[in-house]
Amino acid sequence: MSRRGHRFYIPEPLHSGERVELPERVRHQVTRVLRLRVGDQIVLFDGQGLDYRAVLVAVSPERVIAEIEDAQPSRPLPCPPISLAAALLRHDHFDLVVEKATELGVERILPLRTHRVVVQLDERAVHNRLARWQRIAIEASEQCGRGVVPFIDPPCSLADALERCRGHRLIAFWEAERIPSIVEDSFEPTTPVALFVGPEGGWTDDEITLLRTHNAAPRSLGPLILRAETAALAGIVAVRARSSAPTSPISDPAGAGEPRACAGG
The missing domain is CATH 2.40.240.20 (Hypothetical PUA domain-like; domain 1)
Structure with a gap:
């Protein structure tokens, strides 16, 4: 309540x-x-x-x-506007990502079908999962006080997600050595950010190449190896912490809804 x-x-x-x-x-x-x-x-x-x-x-x-x-x-969403492109996960782990990303003010969630994703969904399963994720996002929105429910895309390829996030500042979390840490970055409150998180098995070399081709900046979340769902949520929090946060107008990433204020957490 x-x-x-x-x-x-x-x-x-x-x-x-x-x-x-x-x-x-x-x-x-x-x-x-x-x-x-x-x-x-x-x-x-x-x-x-x-x-x-x-x-x-x-x-x-x-x-x-x-x-x-x-x-x-309603309570304003925090800055900057964030889209989360996260690989599909086994069991109910992606449910947790949807719930907590909603609470953290993410505007759009793009489930990714990457090369090493274990979960394989047919058309019926996609329909059922989308309905479940939307229900989770609605309940989390009710609880946290946000006035706009996040838009959840149907599962898509990495290439499709990159295309849908044109105009965003792209960040890809990666476990490779000598990758700059996300804590070294700063984020403008009005520039939308898209965070890319790979599956349990990590990104393939081809996927890293594709991300780099689209100017996605590889970033580390620290010296420890995080579970995929932990990395998604830690990445959102890290961006929030590295953003200055004056109030500024933004609009719904799904193309629906009225403009609303974006204010610091």
Whole structure:
């Protein structure tokens, strides 16, 4: 629960003064988990950067209706805007990356099919994983107070991810010796950054060549070898720590939503 109360994502445009029937997922939370009642206040958001204060006016297992009272800005995302291109991982490790990257303010997540990725997903599995990751990102957004849910791309190749991140400052985390450390860098708050993290088995030589061809800067996260999911999250934190952070406007990387403020963590 945020400082403003129990907070829920609604996948439709919201407006002050209207009544909205809450979707099944939220209805279950309200009636079965939180056991809220008529008159209790909640907070709704639709991914456009605003939190809407609302009061429950009807509560039953079949139907929950909230009346929206007013709106205020959600918590701003920290600078700089970050896209995370991370290789698919076994088990539920990529779920953890999605959850924590959302909490750390990442705007876009690109799951990578690299040469050494062990996970092989068919079309049905991709559909199911995307739905699961989106649900995880929504729940993490509800918890952390951000007003824009990160965009999650379908799994793609490294070449496709590099193409989609044109205009970003590209950083590729690598374990090779004599690679500059990320702590030696500094980051402008308004310049978008794309972080590339390889799979458990690391990047191939051809992938490193491709990254260098696109001017991705290889960087180290320190002397120890990190698990892939740890490297992804440590990389985000390192960039945040090396950024100055005045407030400045940015727009949604997925092309949807209103511009919103980017402020320091």
